[in-house]
Amino acid sequence: MADLARTPNQIGNLIRRARKKRGLSQSQLGELxxxxxxxxxxxxxxxxxxKLETILAVLTALDLEFRIVPRSKGTAAELEDIF
Incomplete structure (x- = not known):
């Protein structure tokens, strides 16, 4: 299942989890x-x-991609449970 992010905080959390999963420090990810x-x-x-350009550079360094899809209709509580 793909991760869902709708706010800057949620994007940040997903990036942090992906970085840690790969065993990278913030400095190492910054270098990449x-x-x-x-x-x-x-x-x-x-x-x-x-900036979007900056976030895209980080996603590329983590071998992730940005996708735009129709918004799901889950409730706010259901979406928060994902994070």
Missing amino acids: AGLRQETISLIETGNPAA
Whole structure:
């Protein structure tokens, strides 16, 4: 099942989990993505000012992709249970 993210915090949590699953530190991920460790930290904490280009660079470094699909109709509580 694919992970679902609708907020900057949820995106950050998914990126953090993917980074840790691969055994990478924030600094190592930053090097792979061509970014500073501080930028990775801001993304993982859900900073809403992160540029899409920056998030895409992080996803590429983690061998992940961004997809746009029709929004599911689950309740807010059901969606929060995913995270």
